[in-house]
Amino acid sequence: MVDVASGGIGVDAAVDLARRALLATGSSTELRGEMTDLAGDHVAWVLVGEKYFLRNSSYASLTVLVSGDARASRVQALASGASDGIINVGFGTVASFEGDFERQLAELGYS
Structure with missing residues (x-):
């Protein structure tokens, strides 16, 4: 999971950077x-991305939450999916996408 906060970047700029x-x-x-x-001054954006990983021929998704106000923001992201086959092997794709x-x-x- 990715969890980064910034006191100097407002939520609108943070959404642009996250995209x-x-x-x-x-x-x-x-x-x-x-x-x-x-909700009042507080804004929350959810972005969902998808990436194909050749190493295991599967797609992973990354759900990104950007929240905050005009003065400060927080970006959190969580990858999922990307496992393949009977034994559900992902070959590190989730950690790779988040990283x-x-x-x-x-x-x-x-x-």
């Missing part, structure tokens, strides 16, 4: 959908 970081995790990554909810996303987010300046 860019997700799509930068690989050429086979797609943004499959997003939704938002507003790639977290690295991309840091490279874009979210920390």
